[in-house]
Amino acid sequence: MASDRAPESSEAMRRMRGFAHPLGHFLSESFHFLGLFAIGGATVWAAAKAFIEMTGKGHASIEDLLLLFIYLEIGSMVGIYFKTNHMPVRFLLYVGITALTRHMIGYVQKDAPPDFGILILAGGTLILALAVFIIRYASFHYPSSEASDPGRETT
Template sequence: MKNPNGGSSPERFVRARLERLIGAVEVLGLVVIGLATILAMSQEGWKIIGQGEVSITDLLLMFLYLEVLAMVGRYLRLGELPVRFPLYIAMVSLARDLILRFNEATEYHVLALCAGILMLACGVLVLRYSQTRFPLADDKDAGSADQSGP
């Protein structure tokens, strides 16, 4: 028996169950990522305390962990994730790699890392500009919550 709303009852039942299962797996995965990030962050903190000194690479690594936690938190809270968050993480990761390997890196490696950071920054700029200049209908509600980001 076909339902006028598109699909039979068994079809809707299976689809609803699958959507619920996928949603639960998604939340479980985010919780695992969040807990693993907290564990890694605490391990890094203990390493810094044990060494008795903090380097810029340690700070950048801690910043990466905070960005991952912010990404997980935002996705759990709002069910959405701006594309900019992974771009920020990639920029900090490239900057950390540049600092870590600066002494032994070739000039081409340094140039490639800097070009990568510049391209990611331009990507963020284009995304921010297009989001404010050409908002989608569903971005208007999310836009006010998104203004707290960097």
């Protein structure tokens, strides 16, 4: 009797998987796209708010411009991720470099006495720049199997 139930149970599991896998994939992709649109929308909103504040001041400082570059890089990162479904790690590093540079400029402009903090910010920027170099070098010399398409950049 147990051997008679095994095929029915197996068939039921196969049918359940046949229903659950497409549903799970649909829900996962829906959440993925919703998150991308939310991040993209929030980036546009924050950039517009920063731009309006700059026009209200009547001028834009170098810190303001670097902030707009950060928003641009985040927007580009969202766009690339939306199109390719791959996170461009280099763009995260570019955001970090720009943010550290922005912070360092603001720190120096406030007439802060030169101290170890400036060296830490400069060192962090150098480390991130070296990371970009290593990633670029590695992706050129050791491409992944997915990067075999010559029209597609993975990093």
